[in-house]
Amino acid sequence: MKGTTLSWRDLVSEAVSGLASRPTRTLLTVAGTVLGIAALVATLGLAQTASNRIVGTFSELEATSVVVTNEGGNGGAGDTRAAFPEDHEDRLSRLNGVNAVGALGEINIEGATVSTVALDDPAGQDAHHLSVIAASPGLLAAVQGTMGAGRWFDAGHETRADNVVVLGPGAANRLGVFRVDQQPVVFIGKAPFVVIGVLDDVARQASMLDAVIMPEGTARRSFDYTSADTVQIDVLVGAGELIAEQAPISLNPNAPETFSSRTAPSPESMRNRVQSDTNALFLVLGAVSLVVGTIGIANVTLVSVLERVGEIGLRRAVGARPRHVATQFLLESTTMGLAGGVIGATIGILIVVGVSAFQQWTPVLSPLIPVGAPLLGVVTGLVAGVYPALRAASLEPVDALRAGT
Amino acid sequence: MADGAEPDTAAPDTAAQSSGTDVVLSLRSIAKTYLAGDVEVAALRDVDVEVSRGEYVSILGPSGSGKSTLLNVLGLLDRPTAGSYVFEGMEVTDLDEQERTAVRGRRIGFVFQAFHLLSHRTVEDNVALSMLYTGVGTAERLRRAKQALESVGLAHRSSFLPTQLSGGERQRVAIARAIVTDPAVLLADEPTGNLDSVTSESILALFDDLRRRGLTIVMITHDAHVAARADRAVHIRDGRLTELPPAAIAAPARASARGQR
Numbered sequence: 001m002k003g004t005t006l007s008w009r010d011l012v013s014e015a016v017s018g019l020a021s022r023p024t025r026t027l028l029t030v031a032g033t034v035l036g037i038a039a040l041v042a043t044l045g046l047a048q049t050a051s052n053r054i055v056g057t058f059s060e061l062e063a064t065s066v067v068v069t070n071e072g073g074n075g076g077a078g079d080t081r082a083a084f085p086e087d088h089e090d091r092l093s094r095l096n097g098v099n100a101v102g103a104l105g106e107i108n109i110e111g112a113t114v115s116t117v118a119l120d121d122p123a124g125q126d127a128h129h130l131s132v133i134a135a136s137p138g139l140l141a142a143v144q145g146t147m148g149a150g151r152w153f154d155a156g157h158e159t160r161a162d163n164v165v166v167l168g169p170g171a172a173n174r175l176g177v178f179r180v181d182q183q184p185v186v187f188i189g190k191a192p193f194v195v196i197g198v199l200d201d202v203a204r205q206a207s208m209l210d211a212v213i214m215p216e217g218t219a220r221r222s223f224d225y226t227s228a229d230t231v232q233i234d235v236l237v238g239a240g241e242l243i244a245e246q247a248p249i250s251l252n253p254n255a256p257e258t259f260s261s262r263t264a265p266s267p268e269s270m271r272n273r274v275q276s277d278t279n280a281l282f283l284v285l286g287a288v289s290l291v292v293g294t295i296g297i298a299n300v301t302l303v304s305v306l307e308r309v310g311e312i313g314l315r316r317a318v319g320a321r322p323r324h325v326a327t328q329f330l331l332e333s334t335t336m337g338l339a340g341g342v343i344g345a346t347i348g349i350l351i352v353v354g355v356s357a358f359q360q361w362t363p364v365l366s367p368l369i370p371v372g373a374p375l376l377g378v379v380t381g382l383v384a385g386v387y388p389a390l391r392a393a394s395l396e397p398v399d400a401l402r403a404g405t
Numbered sequence: 406m407a408d409g410a411e412p413d414t415a416a417p418d419t420a421a422q423s424s425g426t427d428v429v430l431s432l433r434s435i436a437k438t439y440l441a442g443d444v445e446v447a448a449l450r451d452v453d454v455e456v457s458r459g460e461y462v463s464i465l466g467p468s469g470s471g472k473s474t475l476l477n478v479l480g481l482l483d484r485p486t487a488g489s490y491v492f493e494g495m496e497v498t499d500l501d502e503q504e505r506t507a508v509r510g511r512r513i514g515f516v517f518q519a520f521h522l523l524s525h526r527t528v529e530d531n532v533a534l535s536m537l538y539t540g541v542g543t544a545e546r547l548r549r550a551k552q553a554l555e556s557v558g559l560a561h562r563s564s565f566l567p568t569q570l571s572g573g574e575r576q577r578v579a580i581a582r583a584i585v586t587d588p589a590v591l592l593a594d595e596p597t598g599n600l601d602s603v604t605s606e607s608i609l610a611l612f613d614d615l616r617r618r619g620l621t622i623v624m625i626t627h628d629a630h631v632a633a634r635a636d637r638a639v640h641i642r643d644g645r646l647t648e649l650p651p652a653a654i655a656a657p658a659r660a661s662a663r664g665q666r
């Protein structure tokens with residue numbers, strides 16, 4: 001006698017009818033996978049978008065930065081450091097592709113404290129150990145700094161060696177100076193300086209944020225300051241490497257090796273690092289939610305097998321083989337997984353797009369996600385269905401018919 | 406099971422086949438023993454029975470006598486512990502599960518006391534279900550299902566759900582599902598057990614009708630009135646069969662069954 005068969009078309013239609021006949025339960029079951037996959041897609045998508053943004057900011061910033069120091073390569077020379085020529089700003093500005101040039105150097109204030117009151121007591125509450133640095137007028141632009149209050153010094157302050165300072169936001173906070181319209185005074189040791197401005201932020205040379213900053217001319221006259229130790233150059237995108245090469249030569253054509261310069265790390269390597277850091281966390285989150293979704297489907301499919309024992313018995317009586325029964329339940333769970341994957345991916349993508357629109361970011365999604373998420377849903381459903389399907393297939397027809405009505 | 410069949414019991418079967426006697430099913434020395442914990446329950450002992458094509462046989466017995474066990478063996482839903490079962494000339498006790506499933510699906514129709522309809526599927530779908538695994542195309546399945554429903558007088562309920570039908574109508578759907586594959590035998594386990602007497606009568610009338618159209622029927626019942634409707638009644642008690650001549654199945658039962666009409 002010819003064996004019994006079941007075509008794929010009929011199998012699919014049986015599975016879909018099985019699901020459609022319990023719509024509420026099917027929806028609730030799928031909800032678990034929807035959540036899991038939506039979470040996975042949203043976290044991956046947001047991670048990609050965010051890291052792309054971080055790297056975007058980083059690399060643009062780094063690619064346009066060249067830093068020259070006087071830590072020359074001729075080692076053995078001990079601590080004799082070459083001074084930057086006085087006209088270094090002019091020399092470097094002449095190079096093609098340079099936007100701004102600024103110098104800075106640490107001032108040795110011999111342990112003096114900074115205070116807003118003229119006190120002699122170095123241990124006093126109002127005396128702070130702050131770093132004091134000298135800067136050229138061009139530095140603000142070269143570090144892409146912004147002022148929170150007041151102004152930055154200009155060439156006039158520099159040449160007149162005025163007793164003025166600008167405070168980094170950290171230093172201003174500790175000194176309690178928030179406004180400059182009353183021309184507040186700070187004392188470095190016993191010497192008074194008028195605060196003409198407070199920085200808001202800088203994109204480079206973060207040491208400025210906690211420092212008291214004065215013109216180089218002032219530093220030379222009031223302290224033992226000879227030369228800057230660092231020159232920050234802001235260059236056009238793409239000009240970094242060339243200018244890093246030319247800067248030492250233009251500062252000292254005879255001995256360029258007395259200066260060293262460096263530019264950005266390769267943006268690619270940075271992108272990879274940032275991405276793998278963020279993705280690891282998000283992947284774990286997504287995987288956990290997916291496991292929860294799988295357990296949900298497995299659970300409901302198992303309940304459904306137990307509830308439909310009578311149906312299984314009847315199907316066996318009218319010619320269903322154990323594998324027909326198994327594939328039907330497997331297909332039901334897989335269909336739920338697929339539905340969960342598709343709906344979840346859609347919601348996840350909408351979340352990424354929505355958050356990006358709100359944050360004004362450019363949404364970045366790997367093309368693998370719209371394809372991979374439904375596939376992942378299918379795998380989820382398949383895995384979830386294996387045990388219930390085997391249980392269903394192993395039922396003896398007599399027992400199934402007796403147990404179910 | 407099949408290994409227990411003595412060679413001398415197999416001989417008459419082959420003889421019966423070769424002589425052309427149209428026997429649909431034939432049990433020889435069938436035994437079924439359940440193991441309930443350590444206790445052996447002999448549900449069937451040394452059962453011999455033969456049903457010819459077109460015959461309407463009832464199996465009558467009290468609760469626990471082994472009626473359902475016998476029907477499950479006849480329907481290839483369960484395997485006997487010993488004995489020989491020849492179905493349409495083929496020894497079926499040693500078929501593997503796949504072959505048994507094929508015989509069951511193609512050649513046997515079942516009607517159960519509790520209907521066993523899929524409650525979320527339409528009447529039509531329920532009837533068509535019994536052709537799902539036998540390779541009949543969708544359109545042909547629906548056409549035949551309609552035909553079968555017509556023959557049980559339920560054509561107008563095709564798109565109803567079973568829950569929207571009365572008990573008698575549900576059992577008619579189950580009967581349509583059983584006959585739609587044109588089986589060699591219809592096996593009915595207490596088909597009127599869940600129905601009131603008037604509805605039972607209409608189902609029994611439908612069985613009479615099917616019998617007239619040539620269907621072979623084996624029906625189980627604990628009710629002598631119901632059993633008396635068959636051509637032949639077999640009595641079962643403690644797993645043993647005793648054949649009763651039709652006249653002996655309590656003539657008054659027969660008379661009163663008629664009186665109910």
Ligand SMILES: Nc1ncnc2c1ncn2[C@@H]1O[C@H](COP(=O)(O)OP(=O)(O)OP(=O)(O)O)[C@@H](O)[C@H]1O
Binds near residue numbers: 467
């Ligand atoms: N799976 C089983 N395990 C153990 N014993 C069983 C099993 N199935 C049936 N039996 C026993 O076999 C005997 C016959 O059972 P069966 O179900 O065939 O009776 P029945 O005549 O159909 O009864 P009823 O009229 O109540 O349906 C009973 O004593 C029953 O307890």
Ligand SMILES: [Mg+2]
Binds near residue numbers: 472473474
């Ligand atoms: Mg019974």
